[in-house]
Amino acid sequence: MCDIGWLITFIATCAIGASFHLVWVEIFYNLFILLGATLAVATQAVHNYRLVILTFIGGSLTLLFQCIDATINIKNAKFSAAGSGLIFQSLVLIFWVFFFGAEEESLVKRTMNDFTIPRIPGAAGNGVSNGVAHGAVSSDQHHNNGQDLNSVVVAPAADYAYKARALYSYEANPEDSNELSFVKGEVLDIVDNKGKWWQARKQDGTVGIAPSNYLQLI
Incomplete structure (x- = not known):
């Protein structure tokens, strides 16, 4: 700024x-x-x-x-x-x-949001979010001595202490299995409200990470 x-x-x-x-x-x-x-x-x-x-x-x-x-x-x-x-x-x-x-659904705002919170494959493994538990790791990561960050996944059994409502719809990056898609108005359970990416859980039990500027704590 x-x-x-x-x-x-x-x-x-x-x-x-x-x-x-x-x-x-x-x-x-x-x-x-x-x-x-x-x-x-x-x-x-x-x-x-x-x-x-x-x-x-x-x-x-x-x-x-x-x-x-x-x-x-x-x-x-x-x-x-x-x-x-x-x-x-x-x-x-x-x-x-x-x-x-600009409205969030507009091309201009989506482009700006991509610069504000870039889509990073394996964001949880790179430490982009303080709210993502670095839990399960695939066998491939052990084989690569911990260098395969894309294999790091969120922890489904984490303690979801907060709730947040989606201010806008979000389409998950297909290259990052950790990201979570959701629609405007949807209520998500949140593990931690720190960082640019939060570990979230949808009402159907699906878990992943979501950009914090798309959510509002309730």
């Missing part, structure tokens, strides 16, 4: 001085958005605050365009640097409009 454009604008505006009031307003306004959006993503509460974040982003873009117009017309290296940072910020915020505003 780090915005390089914001940092460039801040440094350039410090060099310009306190006289450029409009850009200073934008700097602190956008800092508020950066912190709020980062906190929402970190606490997996985007679904609760997406409309609020989008509203603030809309206001920020309006202010950004005014600041860009005010800086690029001044033939000065400091103002040009500030303008470049503002343009970069606007591109980041436009990206965020799609990130926070």
Whole structure:
């Protein structure tokens, strides 16, 4: 969530001085958005605050365009640097409009989610999830001295202490037998609520790992 454009604008505006009031307003306004959006993503509460974040982003873009117009017309290296940072910020915020505003079923959001939580064959074996018990191991893994991470499976007999509702539908990666498919609204039993991947159990007894940003604890 780090915005390089914001940092460039801040440094350039410090060099310009306190006289450029409009850009200073934008700097602190956008800092508020950066912190709020980062906190929402970190606490997996985007679904609760997406409309609020989008509203603030809309206001920020309006202010950004005014600041860009005010800086690029001044033939000065400091103002040009500030303008470049503002343009970069606007591109980041436009990206965020799609990130926070697109529906999960859309191609744009599915592509973004693939970058946020990449599909990794044998994710449990690679330590992607703190909530997956590294239980049974096939004989092939013993033969390979523990190097065949894809043979690591979840533990069906684990203690499922939590329940979570699926916010969106998820299609398991066919290359990873550990992943679990589910549909929007489905209730899953969860072993642990830490990490990006959680060990989950469906109502029919099927177990596997699921991406945590698709689930909400209940």
